[in-house]
Each structure stands twice: as structure tokens, then as C-alpha cells.
Amino acid sequence: MQKIVSFEILETLWEMLNKSVRDTSPDKSKTLLNEVLIKGWASLADIEDILDTLDSRIYNHTLKIEKICEIFDIAIETAYYKPSRLSIEVLGNESLRIESLAHLLIILEQIGFNTRPEDLVNLLLPKLTEKNTIFLSASELQVFWFTKYRHRNSPLEFCTDEEWWRQDSKTKSIKTSSSYKVSATFNDSGCIIHLEIRPPKFRKRPRTFSTRCKECGYEWVKGDPESSMYHRREHKKRMSYLDPKPNMRMTKIMHNPDFELVTTNSLKWKHKEMYERARIFKRMFHYDFVQWHSQAGDSDPNVQGYLFTNEIGAITGACSFRYRKYGHNIVWILDWVWVSPKHRRTGELSKRWEHFKTKFGKFEVQHPISEDMQSFLNKNPI
Ligand SMILES: [Zn+2]
Structure with missing residues (x-):
């Protein structure tokens, strides 16, 4: 975050940060914070008192609170004493709402001062995290995120409107007692310009960019932790059918001659395996719906699914048949076939073709027919 400020402000900040810190009185500041919490507002005088107890470098008020609030868009408002019913005048003080005071303490900590924002943040958080809280102001948002981003925010930069980076400049660095690294840049005349x-705890975030995983085909945003988590989850799921490993449940039933068959009465895990493959088939051919009812099952009493399984029990593909009635005639339709990329052109379908022809007679293949499927049908007529 870069802020353009006057040379005087830069110089004052640098001077203040270079001063040594005297002992503070956190107990006293907590008492003062509790007082302003009850009022809901903190006058500028209250704030000066609080800051005095927190960090001696701010003590001499060389940098006005109003100025910091102006630079960081923290609203100073007039808080009026509630008038009595008979009074015709009201008295007011320039003040910060309590959440704006927390915001100010957070900003001052980010500048390198010891302002213990956690004391006030902890008092304010319960209300902000309530379930029925829907909207947050900019200051409340700072309070809400404080713990997550404390000491991790992107560096603050203050500069004059001189083009400091083009100058033949000198830099000095110091480390504050809270371990913030402050680097000042000076121009030829020795004036601070940046x-x-x-x-x-700041770490440069990697730049994010969109990418598609070469293995699983999932499109995600590299550098974005949330997107990366979704990719890992989806990757694991997709690789289980793109690069299938032996399925323990399958290996246990392979002695059964019909172990590849999935009907409405089959166990749930078989339906899940069917559904995942129907889902990828749908995605590949951009169909509107998945041609297997759900992960939990398929209620069609006539559906005949097959989980192609190789000799080590890995599920290499799947297909399903349903029948349609034309008058009195029943015609079986091969709805879809999907074979994992690793096992394509290895005869997964052709080795089952004769069995399908025996079982379903002169079945039809659901249109549209892909090029691969058409060339298969040319070689393996029904
Ligand atoms: Zn992937």
C-alpha cells in the first residue's frame, strides 16, 4: 500500500521510529480502552491518552492523529453529548467510533509502533463474528481480519511525489522493537523521499495465473491457496479413474462371472464408480446431464452398466445400456462408453463386444457417435 505524503510527514515518521521505546503501561491502556468501549466513541483527547500509555514514541504528538486518519481514510466524526429534553444546544467532540479507533491502532502497528491492537480487537470481535452480522464497515473489516493478517500485511510505503526510484539515492534501514523493518531512502540533498x-511475517505472495493440470485437466489458479486446495481435491478424485489403481472391492468379487455388471440392485460403491465415469463422459462431450442417475444409485430397473476391469482389478472404463420400446419391440441402446486415456486402444471394449451382442442382440448406439466410436463400429459391426 503506497501513500503519497508531504516531506514533513516522512521526516516526522522516520524520526519517531528511530526513537527508543520507553516502558509502557498496558494495564492503564486497557482501563482506558474499556472506558471508551462503554461510550462507543473515543474523542481525540481520549485517543492521545491511550496512545501515551502504549508507545512513548507517539507521546510528543509531533504527528497528529487527524493526519494519520486522513491518510488512511479513517473517519473522524463529531460525537454529541445527548442533549437533555429542555436544552437547545448540543456539545460535541471530534471523535472516532470505537471500531475506527481499533483500525487506527492496527494502522499504527503496521507503521511500526507498539499499539497492542489485540486488546481492543478482542473486545470487538464477538459482536462482529455473530451469526446475524451481515455487513461490516471498512474499519470493522480490519478488526475482523486482524488476527489472520497481523504482521503479514503487504509493506506500507510512504513517499513524496518525487520520483524517488529514479534518483541516485541512499538507503538506511532499522528494525523496530516489534521487528518491523523500516527502510528510508534519501535524495542527493539528504532529504528523506521514501x-x-x-x-x-510478510512473504511475497506468488503471482497468480490460470493453468490447466496436464494430468487431470482441471483448470485452477496457481498461487491462490483456495483454488489450489480445490485442485488437489479434484485431482485425487479424477486420477482415481484417469489412472486407475486396483480397486480392493473389485478384486474381492472378481471370481463372480458377472462382477462387472451394475444394475439398480447393485451395491452403492458400484453406482458411485459408474456415476464418476458417466460424469467425465458428460464433461468430455458437453452433454447436459450425467447418464447415470446419481452416486447413490440408478432407479431404472432395466439399466445395465458395466465397469470394465482389468486383470489386476483396476477399473479401466465403463458403459451402460438401457432399453427403449418401439411399439411391441424392445431395442437396447448403448448409451455411452468411456475408457480411461491410459487404456484406450487396448481392446477394453472389443473384448466385451461379443458378450454384449449375445446379451443385447442387435442393439443401437446412442447418437451423436464420436469419431473414435465410429471407427470402432466400422471394425466391430453389431
Ligand atoms: Zn490435476
Whole structure:
């Protein structure tokens, strides 16, 4: 975050950060914070009192609170004493709402001061995390995210509007007592022109870009932790059928001559395996729906699914048949066939073709027929 400020502000900040820190009185600041929490507002005088107890470098008020609020868009408002019914005048003080005070303490910590924002944040968080809280103000958002991003925010930069990076400049760095690294850049005349404040836990985030996994085909955003997590989850799922390993449940039933068959009465795990393959078939050919009812089962009493399984029990593909009535005639239709890329052109379908012809007679193949399927049918007529 870069802020353009005057030379005077840069110089003041640098001077303040270079001062040594005296002992603070956190107990006193907690008492003061509790007082303003009850009021819901903190006047500028209250804030000066609180800051005095927290960090002696801010003590001399060389940098006005109003200025920091202005730079970081923290709203100073007038808080009025509630007038009595008979009064015709009201008195007000320039103040910050309590969440704006928390925001200010967070910003001051990011600048390198010891302002213990956690004391106030912990008092405010319960209300913000309530289930029925829907909207948050900018300051409340800072409170909400405080613990997650504390000491991890992107570096703060203050600079004058001089083009500091083009100059033949000198840099000095210091480390604050809270381990923030402050680097100041000076021009030829020795005037400070740039200040960077880097929090101790800041790590440059990798740049994000869209990519497609070569193995599983999933499109995700590299560098985005959430997208990366979704990819890992989907990768594992997809690889289980793209690069199938022996399926323990399958190996246990391979002695059964009809072990590849899946009907409406089959066990749930078989339906799940069918569904996953029907789902990838749908994705490949951009169909509107998955041609297997659900992961839990398929209620069609006439559906005949097959889980192609190789000699080591790995499920290499699947297909399913359903029948249609034309008047009194029943015609079986091969709805879809999907074979994992690793096992294509290895005869998975052709070695079952004769069995299908025996069982389903002169069945039809659901249109549209892919090029691969058409060339298969040319070689293996029904
Ligand atoms: Zn992947």
C-alpha cells in the first residue's frame, strides 16, 4: 500500500521510529480502552491518552492523529453529548467510533509502533463474528481480519511525489522493537523521499495465473491457496479413474462371472464408480446431464452398466445400456462408453463386444457417435 505524503510527514515518521521505546503501561491502556468501549466513541483527547500509555514514541504528538486518519481514510466524526429534553444546544467532540479507533491502532502497528491492537480487537470481535452480522464497515473489516493478517500485511510505503526510484539515492534501514523493518531512502540533498515498512511475517505472495493440470485437466489458479486446495481435491478424485489403481472391492468379487455388471440392485460403491465415469463422459462431450442417475444409485430397473476391469482389478472404463420400446419391440441402446486415456486402444471394449451382442442382440448406439466410436463400429459391426 503506497501513500503519497508531504516531506514533513516522512521526516516526522522516520524520526519517531528511530526513537527508543520507553516502558509502557498496558494495564492503564486497557482501563482506558474499556472506558471508551462503554461510550462507543473515543474523542481525540481520549485517543492521545491511550496512545501515551502504549508507545512513548507517539507521546510528543509531533504527528497528529487527524493526519494519520486522513491518510488512511479513517473517519473522524463529531460525537454529541445527548442533549437533555429542555436544552437547545448540543456539545460535541471530534471523535472516532470505537471500531475506527481499533483500525487506527492496527494502522499504527503496521507503521511500526507498539499499539497492542489485540486488546481492543478482542473486545470487538464477538459482536462482529455473530451469526446475524451481515455487513461490516471498512474499519470493522480490519478488526475482523486482524488476527489472520497481523504482521503479514503487504509493506506500507510512504513517499513524496518525487520520483524517488529514479534518483541516485541512499538507503538506511532499522528494525523496530516489534521487528518491523523500516527502510528510508534519501535524495542527493539528504532529504528523506521514501519510507517502506515491512512487517516481520510478510512473504511475497506468488503471482497468480490460470493453468490447466496436464494430468487431470482441471483448470485452477496457481498461487491462490483456495483454488489450489480445490485442485488437489479434484485431482485425487479424477486420477482415481484417469489412472486407475486396483480397486480392493473389485478384486474381492472378481471370481463372480458377472462382477462387472451394475444394475439398480447393485451395491452403492458400484453406482458411485459408474456415476464418476458417466460424469467425465458428460464433461468430455458437453452433454447436459450425467447418464447415470446419481452416486447413490440408478432407479431404472432395466439399466445395465458395466465397469470394465482389468486383470489386476483396476477399473479401466465403463458403459451402460438401457432399453427403449418401439411399439411391441424392445431395442437396447448403448448409451455411452468411456475408457480411461491410459487404456484406450487396448481392446477394453472389443473384448466385451461379443458378450454384449449375445446379451443385447442387435442393439443401437446412442447418437451423436464420436469419431473414435465410429471407427470402432466400422471394425466391430453389431
Ligand atoms: Zn490435476
